[in-house]
Amino acid sequence: MSTTQSERLRGLLEPLIAARDLDLEEIEVTPAGKRRVLRIVVDSDEGVQLDECAALSREASQVLDDSDVMGGAPYTLEVTSPGADRPLTELRHYRRAVGRLIKAQLHEGGELVARITAVDDAGLDLEVPGVKGRKPTARRVSFDEIAKARVELEFSRKPDKTDKRDAQHDEKIDENKEEA
Numbered sequence: 001m002s003t004t005q006s007e008r009l010r011g012l013l014e015p016l017i018a019a020r021d022l023d024l025e026e027i028e029v030t031p032a033g034k035r036r037v038l039r040i041v042v043d044s045d046e047g048v049q050l051d052e053c054a055a056l057s058r059e060a061s062q063v064l065d066d067s068d069v070m071g072g073a074p075y076t077l078e079v080t081s082p083g084a085d086r087p088l089t090e091l092r093h094y095r096r097a098v099g100r101l102i103k104a105q106l107h108e109g110g111e112l113v114a115r116i117t118a119v120d121d122a123g124l125d126l127e128v129p130g131v132k133g134r135k136p137t138a139r140r141v142s143f144d145e146i147a148k149a150r151v152e153l154e155f156s157r158k159p160d161k162t163d164k165r166d167a168q169h170d171e172k173i174d175e176n177k178e179e180a
Helices: 001-017 052-065 091-096 163-180
Strands: 023-033 035-043 075-080 101-106 111-119 125-127 137-142 148-153
Touching: 001 023, 001 035, 001 052, 035 052, 052 075, 052 163, 111 137
Parallel strands: 035 075
Antiparallel strands: 023 035, 101 111, 101 148, 111 125, 125 137
């Protein structure tokens, strides 16, 4: 995608996305046979629901149809949220990952797997899991030390009672058990 097209798409779509209190994470145009795929990736602090993506897709489709930014060739529009394994590149990504386990490659050459406990403008407060029965340790890492980072998916994590998402999930399970 040319820089000009990317800038034009961003200028056209950002106001729609911002009006829904969403962040525009990425715009990507890729070839797909005789067509192209325009993928718009959006996110927010609360996450993005499917209905929100569908409504934004309808609005974006209308705005794109009324402009010439995509040219005359056919394309498919996709509005989506970022995957769970997307790279953490912005301060807001780290803030949204508080309580999650991350894997970070450090500029000094090491790798760090730890849980984010707090985030500020300078860096992260982490809890590094203990090894072989040892207690976890706290560590501070500045953003300057991180070469790249991403959330680690956890399939067997025990729910933390302080995590609102886990508590809400547990309540729904309990409600379903009572109904059965």
